[in-house]
Amino acid sequence: xxxxxxxxxxxxxxxxxxxxxxxxxxxxxxxxxxxxxxxxxxxxxxxxxxxxxxxxxxxxxxxxxxxxxxxxxxxxxxxxxxxxxxxxxxxxxxxxxxxxxxxxxxxxxxxxxxxxxxxxxxxxxxxxxxxxxxxxxxxxxxxxxxxxxxxxxxxxxxxxxxxxxxxxxxxxxxxxxxxxxxxxxxxxxxxxxxxxxxxxxxxxxxxxxxxxxxxxxxxxxxxxxxxxxxxxxxxxxxxxxxxxxxxxxxxxxxxxxxxxxxxxxxxxxxxxxxxxxxxxxxxxxx
Amino acid sequence: xxxxxxxxxxxxxxxxxxxxxxxxxxxxxxxxxxxxxxxxxxxxxxxxxxxxxxxxxxxxxxxxxxxxxxxxxxxxxxxxxxxxxxxxx
Numbered sequence: 001x002x003x004x005x006x007x008x009x010x011x012x013x014x015x016x017x018x019x020x021x022x023x024x025x026x027x028x029x030x031x032x033x034x035x036x037x038x039x040x041x042x043x044x045x046x047x048x049x050x051x052x053x054x055x056x057x058x059x060x061x062x063x064x065x066x067x068x069x070x071x072x073x074x075x076x077x078x079x080x081x082x083x084x085x086x087x088x089x090x091x092x093x094x095x096x097x098x099x100x101x102x103x104x105x106x107x108x109x110x111x112x113x114x115x116x117x118x119x120x121x122x123x124x125x126x127x128x129x130x131x132x133x134x135x136x137x138x139x140x141x142x143x144x145x146x147x148x149x150x151x152x153x154x155x156x157x158x159x160x161x162x163x164x165x166x167x168x169x170x171x172x173x174x175x176x177x178x179x180x181x182x183x184x185x186x187x188x189x190x191x192x193x194x195x196x197x198x199x200x201x202x203x204x205x206x207x208x209x210x211x212x213x214x215x216x217x218x219x220x221x222x223x224x225x226x227x228x229x230x231x232x233x234x235x236x237x238x239x240x241x242x243x244x245x246x247x248x249x250x251x252x253x254x255x256x257x258x259x260x261x262x263x264x265x266x267x268x269x270x271x272x273x274x275x276x277x278x279x280x281x282x283x284x285x286x
Numbered sequence: 287x288x289x290x291x292x293x294x295x296x297x298x299x300x301x302x303x304x305x306x307x308x309x310x311x312x313x314x315x316x317x318x319x320x321x322x323x324x325x326x327x328x329x330x331x332x333x334x335x336x337x338x339x340x341x342x343x344x345x346x347x348x349x350x351x352x353x354x355x356x357x358x359x360x361x362x363x364x365x366x367x368x369x370x371x372x373x374x375x
Contacts, residue, residue, distance in 0.1 A: 013299075014299075014301045014302045014355060014359040015299065015300055015301040015302070018301060018356055018358075018359070042366055042370070043295050043296070043362070043363070043366045046362045046365050046366050046369075047359065047362040047363075047366075049362070050359070050361055050362040053358065054356075054357070054358035055358065
């Protein structure tokens with residue numbers, strides 16, 4: 001499973017929902033929370049349920065952002081949707097391990113084994129990130145939501161994102177320490193083509209697994225940034241050959257282009273090759 | 287399930303359908319306005335009747351303004367309108 005890009009689709013907008021599998025993202029997020037007005041929660045829930053039930057999203061993961069456990073809607077959301085097996089449930093406003101245990105217990109009661117992605121978008125959630133990520137095996141990933149977070153921090157959300165530097169670092173470390181994936185907040189200026197490149201590149205450099213988007217326009221850039229380059233792929237194969245040679249020679253490490261190849265570099269090479277294979281990339285000439 | 291009040295769901299936007307249900311004495315009366323009526327009018331009618339039957343609605347006045355909704359969308363809008371218009375069970 002590869003999840004470089006995740007595209008939000010408003011849960012009560014049929015035009016977006018039915019075309020969601022043609023927009024190039026690795027995953028779509030059917031949104032029942034912020035994109036849906038309170039008096040349309042029922043309509044969106046039924047529409048998203050039918051989309052899960054009838055539409056073919058082969059090759060594109062289906063994630064549903066339900067309403068938070070502080071609302072009267074979340075149990076109804078789960079009851080309606082889980083029988084149609086979404087790939088993941090995105091739980092907004094996750095603030096502590098208890099939130100995970102609460103949703104875990106209810107999903108277990110409903111007989112579901114679907115995983116949960118925890119959306120961290122409050123100061124308390126950021127501080128509790130590791131506890132959230134490790135609260136249950138059902139947690140598959142953390143996801144930073146910067147718009148709500150900056151409101152909670154009482155600061156302005158900027159394109160440069162200095163105000164969320166700490167949260168980004170904290171979430172990456174917490175998620176990796178817990179052994180789960182981690183996703184970066186959307187870049188919200190849909191007309192800034194250069195801004196999305198630098199924002200996605202920063203997220204990739206910090207260690208995020210992928211990035212969410214609120215616009216189909218950003219999907220291609222995010223996919224490109226989070227894909228290995230041909231140079232990365234070729235180097236990864238060279239590493240694997242070098243380490244195989246080292247094993248033959250009974251060595252734990254070996255030098256490649258003047259640099260020592262050891263376990264962490266091999267692990268990264270294996271990740272790169274796995275991703276290249278998923279993308280259909282082949283080894284080039286070198 | 288009995289329809290006890292006028293209720294609606296959906297919109298008039300592209301790929302959606304606006305569905306209105308209202309109480310009726312007996313039987314189902316169905317009015318359909320669709321941009322693709324010539325080609326899909328009968329299929330729309332059958333879908334609406336299927337959902338009403340699944341919901342246990344035996345009497346209702348139903349009006350559908352279709353803007354090219356897929357069947358899964360039309361089904362969702364009919365079901366939502368019915369649930370909004372139903373009486374206490």
